Amino acid sequence: MSEPESAIGRARTMQAGLAVLGASVWITIxxxxxxxxxxxxxxxPTPWQVAEKLIWLASHGIGEGTLxxxxxxxxxxxxxxFMTAVAVGIxxxxxxxxxxxxxxxxxPLFELFRNVPPIAWAPFALLWFGASFGSQTFVIFTAALxxxxxxxxxxxxxxxxxxxxxxxxxxxxPATLLFGIGLPAAMPLIxxxxxxxxxxxxxALVGAEIIAGPGALTGLGFLILVxxxxxxxxxxxxxxxxxxxxxxxxxxGVRRLERRTARYK
Amino acid sequence: xxxxxxxxxALAIGAVxxxxxxxxxxxMISPLIxxxxxxxxxxxxxxxxxxxxxxxxxxxxxxxxxxxxGYLAAALIGVPLGILMAWARPxxxxxxxxxxxLRPIPPPAxxxxxxxxxxxxxxxxxxxxxxxxxxxxxxxxxxxxxEAPPELIRAARTLGAGRAALLFRVAIPAGLPTIAAGLxxxxxxxxxxxxxxxxxxxxxxxxxxxxxxxxxxxxDVMAVGxxxxxxxGFVMNLLFRAMEKRAIPWSEHE
Numbered sequence: 413m414s415e416p417e418s419a420i421g422r423a424r425t426m427q428a429g430l431a432v433l434g435a436s437v438w439i440t441i442x443x444x445x446x447x448x449x450x451x452x453x454x455x456x457p458t459p460w461q462v463a464e465k466l467i468w469l470a471s472h473g474i475g476e477g478t479l480x481x482x483x484x485x486x487x488x489x490x491x492x493x494f495m496t497a498v499a500v501g502i503x504x505x506x507x508x509x510x511x512x513x514x515x516x517x518x519x520p521l522f523e524l525f526r527n528v529p530p531i532a533w534a535p536f537a538l539l540w541f542g543a544s545f546g547s548q549t550f551v552i553f554t555a556a557l558x559x560x561x562x563x564x565x566x567x568x569x570x571x572x573x574x575x576x577x578x579x580x581x582x583x584x585x586p587a588t589l590l591f592g593i594g595l596p597a598a599m600p601l602i603x604x605x606x607x608x609x610x611x612x613x614x615x616a617l618v619g620a621e622i623i624a625g626p627g628a629l630t631g632l633g634f635l636i637l638v639x640x641x642x643x644x645x646x647x648x649x650x651x652x653x654x655x656x657x658x659x660x661x662x663x664x665g666v667r668r669l670e671r672r673t674a675r676y677k
Numbered sequence: 678x679x680x681x682x683x684x685x686x687a688l689a690i691g692a693v694x695x696x697x698x699x700x701x702x703x704x705m706i707s708p709l710i711x712x713x714x715x716x717x718x719x720x721x722x723x724x725x726x727x728x729x730x731x732x733x734x735x736x737x738x739x740x741x742x743x744x745x746x747g748y749l750a751a752a753l754i755g756v757p758l759g760i761l762m763a764w765a766r767p768x769x770x771x772x773x774x775x776x777x778x779l780r781p782i783p784p785p786a787x788x789x790x791x792x793x794x795x796x797x798x799x800x801x802x803x804x805x806x807x808x809x810x811x812x813x814x815x816x817x818x819x820x821x822x823x824e825a826p827p828e829l830i831r832a833a834r835t836l837g838a839g840r841a842a843l844l845f846r847v848a849i850p851a852g853l854p855t856i857a858a859g860l861x862x863x864x865x866x867x868x869x870x871x872x873x874x875x876x877x878x879x880x881x882x883x884x885x886x887x888x889x890x891x892x893x894x895x896x897d898v899m900a901v902g903x904x905x906x907x908x909x910g911f912v913m914n915l916l917f918r919a920m921e922k923r924a925i926p927w928s929e930h931e
Contacts, residue, residue: 434774520686527907529869535891619785623876640789648790656781
């Protein structure tokens, strides 16, 4: 290994060390506040009580099942809304970049509907689809669609016109133009759109699960609500931590994809 | 070009309105599920006179007061903290991990905890709005200072600027457009969050209107609530942009 590389490696290790240290300092502060002021655990439990609750929940059920069942349902709902948004948003965005009439017709509609916060669709979704899978899918779809569509649309416009002309002269058809020039040029922005869509969708999932109320019986949002209604802050905070953890893992996954596609540039 | 865009816009929105009108007028969709445009106008008239003890304006006031107090607190704490973290390494080491710990939790997830901690009155909602608005304020202020143009910093240093002058007369003015962008994003997410919180529990506000419409299966009332939410968000964004343009004329983005 060459000298500068190992120096970078050492700096990275040190930064990671500082981050872990910093995080443990804050968790200790949390613990210290809970203990020093003798806060009742229904109000502010210690970090260990939250961890204990999560471990207990891993083998004991609340509502429809254990922690894994709830996390699984949340993920499934999220994926169904997110994947629908991917399947609709990216092709539609590319089409908008390709065909000006489509763009001119759809853009004003997006400008119009952009003003409605996605979570505000939740009650209508409940009315249309019932307090079930469909309504949450719909809300997540509404939240995740705009960034993916807009980024695909902006990305396809980054095509190098020189390349397009050269390829055309050599006899490339529209399919070759799209897959050979358009998509590689648009890829970094498309992946950036996926990342924003992912964060929006995950936020909307939690909102939809909480607004749907405890009637749903599954999902991490349901656990948060049960904790609040039964005055069990351990459950509420534990479920929040799980939501944060899964959200961070999903984001990490897209960021790795981002790094791989950045090589196209 | 602009004229053409306007025509297309009118065409698209007109087509959607026409489709909505036709489908509901012909009775193809039950008014319980999708209200007709005249029914929505009628409901708007009814609501502006008074709905569940308050007129539309009173509901607007309820939502706005929560948004503004939570948002202002977030801006007053988030922006200086972001600048401090970018400027002073110890502050970054101390607060960086706290933000990494809390940031992945979506703001709506805080709503039940806020109810548990503060009860169902305005304090809880203000807290959730604060949580949702502080992140963009802080992150953008941090990035603005971290990415202050090095040539400006070096030039000022050559001319003998001290550390305070570097921060207050070079880095912060250069970063103001980015900070303002963060404040604008924060305002949008504060508005979305207060509506979400009102959907869960409230006694007034637009979210409360929508949720009550849902509970009584009055889809026309729900539609009025949604339109009011969208219109208010739109106007807030417009006002912010106008203020931004006047306050930071050197901002590059439109």
